[in-house]
Amino acid sequence: MNSASIDVLISEVGPRDGLQSIKSIMPTEEKNAWIDALYKAGVREIEVGSFVPAKLLPQMADTAEVVRHAKTLPGLTVMALVPNLRGAQAAIEAGVHKLTIPVSASAAHSLANVRKTREEMIEEVQKIAQYRKEFAPEVKVEAGIATAFGCTIQGLVPEDEVIWMAEQAINAGADESGLSDTTGYANPAQIKRLFRRLKAAIGSKAGAAHLHNTRGLGLANCLAAYEEGVTSFDSSMGGLGGCPYAPGASGNVVTEDLVFMFEAMGIKTGINLDLLFEARKPLQAGVPSEIIYGMVPEAGAPKGFMPATQWGG
């Protein structure tokens, strides 16, 4: 199977979004083994870590090493999250293919998360894009609009402001801008409305849907985004990083369940479900005390299940 034949791109964010949200620190060797297993299953874009001060997120201290390993896998897009220019410089030095910058649409969340106003964060995007242009023009830059569907601090986030932030990020030099349901607040009607407006505002620079399953609507929201024309989805193996106080209340959409949904619908992900289930083993081995979620891995694929690549026509 080659990547040209896929219908949707599943971008695995577990090694970053998942691992940074839990207490356990996964050893570098285990991270690499997990990434190898994801790659073997057909995953072709992985957010392998973030470039942030190790004293803030010790789980991410080895990201440069993990990037170097991931880059040995042919055809894999190696991504990392960077909150500022310093992080971007480190990421580019480590050799990432793509940077993702979190930009909050909520003014309150922006201050709480990165201690910057939204306007200051857009300036940061501009600095990063400028640096990239000068020193690493082949590296892609994505701005993910966080709290795009609501904020746990300020509640409602006006849709005009969400779209305005995405436009500003593109004007500042980002190659693409997607929408993140950081708080698990989104509903399918809102998803359709905002992705439609995003496309109207920034056209083909509209990026991925990064959706959470906090209220159980993760897959319904992905379906809504797909129906609105979104073809790139962030998700996390085992729903890693969920709130431990809520049984089953995983944070990110579970990669295994998302891949199952698309494949069952005849939508090609390029990912082999059985091999994807296998990739849960190195994950669990690396963080033995964490709960690894996933409904399809627990229940098994339906009897007679046929992945999209085996469909006729």
Added chain:
Amino acid sequence: MNSASIDVLISEVGPRDGLQSIKSIMPTEEKNAWIDALYKAGVREIEVGSFVPAKLLPQMADTAEVVRHAKTLPGLTVMALVPNLRGAQAAIEAGVHKLTIPVSASAAHSLANVRKTREEMIEEVQKIAQYRKEFAPEVKVEAGIATAFGCTIQGLVPEDEVIWMAEQAINAGADESGLSDTTGYANPAQIKRLFRRLKAAIGSKAGAAHLHNTRGLGLANCLAAYEEGVTSFDSSMGGLGGCPYAPGASGNVVTEDLVFMFEAMGIKTGINLDLLFEARKPLQAGVPSEIIYGMVPEAGAPKGFMPATQWGG
């Protein structure tokens, strides 16, 4: 709020589908208190039990008593499941407003579940409809096509056979026929295809979507059914009756999460979410050893959440 103002009907099946799937037997008083609380929250159709031999399902032995209590609640449609004419006679004697008859689309499941071929089951529908016509013409009869999206015994269930079974049930005298994903096999594309075909085949007699969340696709499948024009949904409070071996792998779609999804989208259910959460208390009190699922009850509604009835316009 009156029922004329709702956009979708949520039919609570927990007292039947949920309680018959667990080991605990809920005392009659507790069942009645739970039904009262559901009613208080705005639920206006409840499947309160089934009329089956008490030695097979002791959890359902008090269904006639529960029916009599539920009928004291004005405007509530009181439903019961009946597998055969004898059950229908008992249900009508108890005073139900509506009968639901499970009719398997899978030949293998039909034999395993009711020890009848599919053709014999259609004859049973005919006998029930005839009896109803003679002795209780005001009672509604629904045929729910079980295993409509796949079967754990035979795997694939041909779509032609699903639609054919629904047509036969209507020809036999059922007032409506819906589709049940008994096994949790359905995906959104399949949901849309089959409900479209169902409507083409039996028009306004197309009934409810009865969907399970075994593989996490429950809400996505409800969304797909809604987009295809379905306006009646079965669901179970707390996802009661789920597989205990799979954490979070509830059986039926969770009523609380489904109501949240629709209300957040601006689709009126007539149900108050806070009062619905309150109704979990008598349920939990009645079956203290069971796990009551639900993502929205665990996480809480989003800050600034506005139910559909509070939307302007």
